[in-house]
Amino acid sequence: MAMTESELHEAVQEAVVGALGVSDDEASPDATLMDDLGAESIDLLDILFRIERSTSVKIQASDLGDYIQGGIPDDEFSDENEIISEKGLEQLKKVMPQIDTAALAGNLDANDVIKLFTVSNLGDMVARRAGGAA
């Protein structure tokens, strides 16, 4: 039986708790995986694999970048100094609705985007994947 969106978000939270060894309270929906919860690359791997086991939704680390960038070519997503463009920020707002695009305009480095990704953002991504969306 297909999991509900709520169940998928719960599975994501459990994966975060299990991989990082944090509490349920710490792994709140608005906690950022890397900055708030201290997740490093190896932890992201662990989280995604646990999500696959519990939800059958397979997401590879490389998929995160594709999802966040939404198919926008690199040279349109950020400028030559890898600062996220206005078009890039619009895309980020779709997958990370909590971000303040006005505050980030002109100073968000492409390599720092993943640091804004929250537990809830990951849950949304899993839910979209489970629902067959991109």
Place this chain on the structure above:
Amino acid sequence: MLRSLHVRVGIDILSVERVSRLLRENVGIEEDVFTARELEYCARRARPDEHLAARFAAKEAVLKAIGTGAARGFPWTDVEILRDRAGRPRVELHGETAVYAGARGIADIDVSLSHAGGLAVAHAAAVCRSGEGASCAST
């Protein structure tokens, strides 16, 4: 045309136990991270997890030297750590990561690994040649 060399470095350190736990609690994940050649080499060692951890650190170090870190989400298997005939580690890039590095003028990458006291560490140096056709673009 004047050509200049730039060297970019990357370093990473991690706990061997963290890698052991990753592999122990996620059966099959090793194929997402390590290539068949890496797995075969490490399996023949007395303490495979130490060597796998060092290779994981090396992949991170290489990605940092290239300029992306792991933040871009390139496949881990794109960075392959092998050994040359003298037993020194060497880096082979594949797929998107190879394309990305090439586009930024990275001509060669050297890496050194070590592990002791439950930790694995790796240091990578990427040589970038700028000149006609290559810009050594900053990342």
